[in-house]
Each structure stands twice: as C-alpha cells, then as structure tokens.
Amino acid sequence: MNADENLKKSVDAWKAKVGASLQKHPERRAQFVTGSGAPVERLYTPLDLEGRDQAAEIGLPGEYPYTRGVQTTMYRGRLWTMRQYAGFASAEESNKRYKYLLGQGQTGLSVAFDLPTQIGYDSDHPLAAGEVGKVGVAIDSLADMETLFDGIPLDQVSTSMTINAPAAVLLAMYIAVAEKQGVSADKLEGTIQNDILKEYVARGTYIFPPGPSMRLITDIFAYCSKSVPNWNTISISGYHIREAGSTAAQEVAFTLADGIAYVAAAVKAGLDVDEFGPRLSFFFNAHNDLFEEVAKFRAARRLWAALMRERFGAKNPKSLMLRFHTQTGGSTLTAQQPDNNVVRVAIQALSAVLGGTQSLHTNSKDEALALPTENSVRIALRTQQIIAYESGAAETVDPLAGSYYVESLTNRIEEEASAYLKRVDDLGGAVKAIEQGYVQQEIQDSAYRYQMEVEKGERVVVGLNKFQIDEGRPEGLLRVDPVVGERQVARLRELKAKRDDAKVKAALGELGAVAKGEGNLMPPILAAVRSYATLGEVCDVLRGVFGEYRPSVMF
Amino acid sequence: MERKIRVLVAKPGLDGHDRGAKVIARALRDDGMEVIYTGLRQTPEQIVQAAIQEDADVIALSILSGAHNHLFPRVTELLAAKGVRDILVIGGGVIPEEDYDYLKSKGVAAVFGPGTPTAATIEFIRANLKRS
Numbered sequence: 150m151n152a153d154e155n156l157k158k159s160v161d162a163w164k165a166k167v168g169a170s171l172q173k174h175p176e177r178r179a180q181f182v183t184g185s186g187a188p189v190e191r192l193y194t195p196l197d198l199e200g201r202d203q204a205a206e207i208g209l210p211g212e213y214p215y216t217r218g219v220q221t222t223m224y225r226g227r228l229w230t231m232r233q234y235a236g237f238a239s240a241e242e243s244n245k246r247y248k249y250l251l252g253q254g255q256t257g258l259s260v261a262f263d264l265p266t267q268i269g270y271d272s273d274h275p276l277a278a279g280e281v282g283k284v285g286v287a288i289d290s291l292a293d294m295e296t297l298f299d300g301i302p303l304d305q306v307s308t309s310m311t312i313n314a315p316a317a318v319l320l321a322m323y324i325a326v327a328e329k330q331g332v333s334a335d336k337l338e339g340t341i342q343n344d345i346l347k348e349y350v351a352r353g354t355y356i357f358p359p360g361p362s363m364r365l366i367t368d369i370f371a372y373c374s375k376s377v378p379n380w381n382t383i384s385i386s387g388y389h390i391r392e393a394g395s396t397a398a399q400e401v402a403f404t405l406a407d408g409i410a411y412v413a414a415a416v417k418a419g420l421d422v423d424e425f426g427p428r429l430s431f432f433f434n435a436h437n438d439l440f441e442e443v444a445k446f447r448a449a450r451r452l453w454a455a456l457m458r459e460r461f462g463a464k465n466p467k468s469l470m471l472r473f474h475t476q477t478g479g480s481t482l483t484a485q486q487p488d489n490n491v492v493r494v495a496i497q498a499l500s501a502v503l504g505g506t507q508s509l510h511t512n513s514k515d516e517a518l519a520l521p522t523e524n525s526v527r528i529a530l531r532t533q534q535i536i537a538y539e540s541g542a543a544e545t546v547d548p549l550a551g552s553y554y555v556e557s558l559t560n561r562i563e564e565e566a567s568a569y570l571k572r573v574d575d576l577g578g579a580v581k582a583i584e585q586g587y588v589q590q591e592i593q594d595s596a597y598r599y600q601m602e603v604e605k606g607e608r609v610v611v612g613l614n615k616f617q618i619d620e621g622r623p624e625g626l627l628r629v630d631p632v633v634g635e636r637q638v639a640r641l642r643e644l645k646a647k648r649d650d651a652k653v654k655a656a657l658g659e660l661g662a663v664a665k666g667e668g669n670l671m672p673p674i675l676a677a678v679r680s681y682a683t684l685g686e687v688c689d690v691l692r693g694v695f696g697e698y699r700p701s702v703m704f
Numbered sequence: 705m706e707r708k709i710r711v712l713v714a715k716p717g718l719d720g721h722d723r724g725a726k727v728i729a730r731a732l733r734d735d736g737m738e739v740i741y742t743g744l745r746q747t748p749e750q751i752v753q754a755a756i757q758e759d760a761d762v763i764a765l766s767i768l769s770g771a772h773n774h775l776f777p778r779v780t781e782l783l784a785a786k787g788v789r790d791i792l793v794i795g796g797g798v799i800p801e802e803d804y805d806y807l808k809s810k811g812v813a814a815v816f817g818p819g820t821p822t823a824a825t826i827e828f829i830r831a832n833l834k835r836s
Contacts, residue, residue: 275747392723483819604823704733
C-alpha cells in the first residue's frame with residue numbers, strides 16, 4: 150500500500166469516528182461558511198489537493214505564477230509601504246497631516262480628494278455646495294496642489310492619489326508641482342487610481358461615458374511609459390466592489406475583468422503589453438475572514454499571471470506580477486462599540502500581510518462615525534507597525550503556504566473567479582457587462598444576502614447583533630469646519646483674478662481640439678494646468694466633447 | 705385594494721456610496737412597498753420634484769459624505785415652500801449622532817445610523833406615515 154492509500158484509509162477511519170462523536174457533541178451549526186458564504190469543511194487534508202499539480206500552482210516567491218508573492222524575499226528585504234489615506238479640508242490642513250504622518254514613520258502618501266474634485270467640479274460649482282473639503286482635500290488648480298505638497302520633496306516620497314475620472318488632470322498637476330521643485334517627471338513615484346470601470350459599478354465618481362474614459366486611460370498609459378516611467382498608471386480596484394457588498398471571489402473576478410478590459414483597450418490602441426503592463430497595479434480589500442482573505446490575494450496573483458501570459462502574450466515577468474495595495478474593510482467597521490474596530494482592523498491587516506501586499510492602509514476605529522481623528526489614525530498606523538515588528542508575520546515568505554485549508558481556499562477562489570470571468574467574457578467583456586448591469590446586480594445580490602443574514606442573526610457582528618451594550622454618544626469626532634468651503638471659493642476667485650486669462654483660454658482651446666481628434670490628451674492637459682486653468686474648466690472642455698455618463702438605475 | 709406605501713429612496717450630494725440605499729430600497733420593496741430609487745448625485749430640487757411627481761409618501765435620504773447638514777434641510781425647506789406637508793422625510797448614512805437633533809429640528813423625522821436593521825426603518829415608516 151502506498152502513502153496516499155494509507156492516508157485515505159486513516160482519513161476514512163477518522164470520519165467514522167466523527168460520526169460517532171457528533172451524536173454526543175453536535176456541532177455549533179449545521180453548516181459552516183466563510184465570510185463570503187462559501188462552505189467550510191470540518192477538516193482539510195492532503196486529499197483536498199489531490200490531482201492538482203500543486204508544486205507548479207504554488208511555485209516559489211518571485212516566480213511564475215507568483216502565488217507566493219511577487220518578490221523573492223518579500224518583507225525580509227523591505228516591509229510593505231505603510232500608506233494611510235488622508236486629506237481633508239484645505240490644502241494647508243492636509244499638508245500638515247501629511248507632514249505629521251511622515252514624521253510618525255509613515256512611508257508613503259495617499260491623497261484623499263473631496264467629491265467635487267473627484268467629479269471635476271470647482272469648489273464654486275452649485276453641486277459642490279456642502280461638499281467642499283468634506284471627504285478629502287479640495288483641489289481647484291495647480292495653486293492648491295503647490296500648497297498641498299509644500300515642503301515635501303516629491304523625489305523622496307511616493308504618492309498615491311485616489312482620483313479616477315479626472316486622473317489625467319491631477320497627475321498633470323503633480324508633474325507640474327514637481328517641475329517647480331526642480332524634480333523631473335522620471336523621478337516621480339506613485340499611483341493614480343484611474344480605474345473608471347469600478348466607478349460605474351461601485352464607487353460613483355464617474356464623469357464621462359466609457360468610450361472616452363477608456364481613451365483617457367490609455368493616453369495616460371502611453372504618456373507615462375515614456376515620460377513618467379516609475380508611475381503606477383492605474384490601480385485596478387476591487388476595494389470598492391467589495392465595499393459595495395461583493396464576495397471575496399467576486400472581488401477578484403470583477404477586478405481582474407476590469408483589468409482585462411484596460412489591457413485589451415491599450416493593446417487595441419497600439420501599445421505594447423510589456424511596456425505598460427509592468428506599471429499596472431491593483432487595490433484590494435481585506436475583510437475579517439483571515440484565511441479566506443489570504444487565499445484571495447494568492448488566487449488573484451495566480452490568475453493575473455496566467456491571464457497576462459496566456460491571453461495577452463506578455464513576456465516581461467513584471468507584466469505578470471500582480472502588485473497590490475490593500476485597505477482594510479470600511480464596511481466591516483461598526484458604529485457600535487467603535488473600539489472593537491481596532492481588533493477587526495488588526496485581523497484584516499494581518500491577512501493583507503500574510504497575503505503579500507505591497508502597501509497597506511489600516512482604517513481608523515471611528516470611520517463608521519466620521520472622518521478619523523489624529524489619535525485614531527495613529528492607532529491604525531501602530532497596528533501595522535505591531536504586525537511588522539512584533540507579530541513575526543513578516544519574517545518568512547508566504548507563511549501560510551502549504552496549509553491544506555489555505556491552499557484549498559486559494560484553489561476554490563480561483564475556480565469561482567474563473568467562472569465569473571468566463572461569464573463576463575460571454576457578455577462581451579467588462580464594459581458590456583457593466584453597461585448591461587450584470588456586475589452591479591451580482592454585487593447587490595450579495596450585499597442584500599449579507600444584510601439579511603446579519604438581521605436574522607445567522608451572522609454575528611460583535612457589538613451589533615450580539616454582545617450589545619448601552620452606549621453614550623461618541624465624543625470627540627472630527628468635524629470639518631464649514632468655513633473651509635467659503636475660504637476655498639475665495640481662494641479660487643483670487644486665482645482667477647491673478648492668472649493670465651489669454652494663456653488659459655489658448656490652452657483650453659488646444660485641449661478641446663485634441664479631444665475632438667485622436668491625439669494624446671496628456672500634453673494639452675499639462676499645458677492647461679501649467680497655465681492655472683482650473684480642474685473644472687479642464688473637465689468642462691472634455692464634457693463638451695465627450696458628454697457625460699448617465700447610468701441606468703436598478704436595485 | 706389598499707394602496708401601497710410609496711417611497712422615494714434618494715441620494716443627495718455627490719457621494720457614490722449607495723450600498724445602503726440599495727439594500728434599504730430592496731428591503732422596503734420586499735416588505736410590500738413601492739420603491740423608486742433616484743440613483744446618485746441628485747440635487748434637493750430634483751429629489752423634491754421626483755417625490756411630488758411620483759406621489760411619494762416617504763422620502764428616504766442617504767448620504768455618507770458629511771454634507772447632510774447642508775442637504776437634508778434643503779429638501780425639507782423645498783417641500784415646505786411647495787406647501788407639501790404630508791411626505792415623511794427620513795435619513796440615513798454616516799451621520800454623527802450629535803447632528804440628529806439639528807436634522808430633526810429641520811423636519812427630518814428620523815435618522816438611521818450604520819448598523820440599523822432594515823426592519824427598524826420599515827417599522828418606523830409604517831408607524832409614522834403622514835398620510836393614511
């Protein structure tokens with residue numbers, strides 16, 4: 150008898166024993182499921198991995214298919230970038246918060262813009278009323294961007310900007326600020342989110358219809374591969390898909406489906422996959438089910454490597470590597486007993502580290518209530534530092550590899566995500582699947598299912614539907630002073646009075662002409678922002694040519 | 705046949721977080737109400753106009769951007785200006801509790817924070833309709 154048969158025999162014998170034990174000690178539930186609702190078996194053994202070439206599927210770190218991570222030595226060489234998403238009120242106040250975070254040992258910046266900025270409206274636009282400086286910093290022109298990065302040498306930090314529809318404009322402003330600091334564009338490191346497809350699906354800050362939006366994105370790919378070579382030109386985001394309610398497997402599937410659409414669009418525009426491929430980056434969520442989340446990150450890497458190699462013929466190893474940022478799950482935070490969120494965030498952050506993330510944002514405990522205070526942001530950052538320096542999780546590469554459970558989960562998520570990818574392909578790709586509402590419907594169904602499980606008590610959320618206490622009103626929440634909006638509008642008026650209007654007009658005219666044709670939009674956008682044309686003015690020119698996206702509403 | 709309760713679920717302001725709005729919309733529909741969801745980025749003017757046009761009994765506002773103190777009262781003011789007194793206005797989202805009193809003083813009948821079961825909102829609507 151060989152080893153396999155021995156194992157089978159002993160597992161069968163064990164199962165027989167379980168049957169007897171269940172009579173006496175029934176299990177807590179009839180069925181056990183992951184955070185995403187996938188079934189969980191009582192025990193995982195090597196038999197669960199039978200018939201698969203696990204050596205090839207798992208591989209080694211820094212080697213295809215990158216299941217174990219994209220770098221050879223992972224965190225033994227360099228820890229992940231600790232990058233807290235921050236920004237609120239005015240450029241001055243955000244600049245102060247950035248300097249504070251850098252002083253506390255944070256290693257990269259992550260800029261949150263307010264909603265008018267994200268949707269390409271100046272602070273004096275009627276729709277901006279009440280929103281200026283609320284969820285991020287208000288940026289109307291290059292002048293604000295100069296203030297935002299005042300005293301922060303742009304050749305020494307990497308900066309991530311959560312900006313999508315008007316990403317080209319904010320990137321142009323960043324390049325222009327660097328120029329003024331004497332830093333050339335090829336020295337810049339950072340990321341723009343620039344992922345419009347998930348805006349249509351889950352996040353909502355779209356401006357233009359899909360066609361011209363995809364053009365803007367490929368124009369950025371083309372421009373940066375020549376002029377800003379160290380810039381991550383897109384951060385293909387599953388984060389918001391998950392926040393909107395998707396399962397872990399749907400998060401992987403719909404994110405990679407969007408990724409496929411971007412690569413296909415760029416290839417169609419004549420770009421070489423191995424030229425822009427290495428600059429693609431990803432952004433995932435981390436929820437509470439530790440093992441499922443680790444498996445998700447590993448499965449995503451394996452799937453992307455194969456997709457890039459087999460579907461797009463990429464040869465450069467860097468094109469095959471799925472590099473990603475992680476943020477802990479905002480929707481998992483409770484407004485009830487908010488201190489408990491520190492623990493949730495720690496588990497989620499640990500999953501991201503065990504899953505091999507390249508950078509990490511940990512949420513603050515008070516984010517179900519308001520923007521975080523400085524104190525709660527510090528706890529969130531300290532959580533990462535404790536994982537990095539005390540937990541031991543960073544001392545060896547991919548420590549959960551070979552766990553029968555984690556490998557089985559990795560395989561399952563890969564299979565489930567592949568099935569969704571096939572369905573999206575059948576619908577004609579991500580853009581079509583989104584236009585038809587397929588992706589949105591799938592996510593909404595999962596969100597609703599989850600909510601009903603919580604309400605029925607099938608799913609325990611500590612402090613929310615179990616272990617509740619009577620609580621007082623939370624104290625000391627951060628509030629954005631309403632005068633921020635007025636001040637920002639005054640600043641904008643001042644700028645418009647000071648600048649050379651003829652220059653602005655000429656630059657905007659040129660931008661309109663290029664938008665109507667087929668040229669790359671980055672150079673005229675750069676010229677426009679250098680002339681201190683405002684974000685709203687630049688976006689209005691593009692709205693005039695491209696039109697605006699009108700979603701179909703369903704629930 | 706009894707007329708169904710008609711609810712306009714609306715997203716004022718610019719934030720794109722409508723998971724909650726959609727879950728509520730669906731829960732109300734599953735409870736037998738007629739639900740219209742406006743979609744994102746609706747101005748108070750658009751919301752009030754839609755509510756009147758759709759003959760809504762309830763306007764359920766959802767916002768997560770922090771602009772609630774500005775936008776919710778705009779909705780109730782516009783309703784009052786149009787002489788509409790029988791539409792119940794409720795709100796939800798990431799709204800600090802210390803703002804609840806202010807919003808209530810402005811005519812928002814109830815504010816539901818994160819973690820509220822949909823059943824609680826349904827119960828509130830049924831108990832507080834201004835039309836019978």
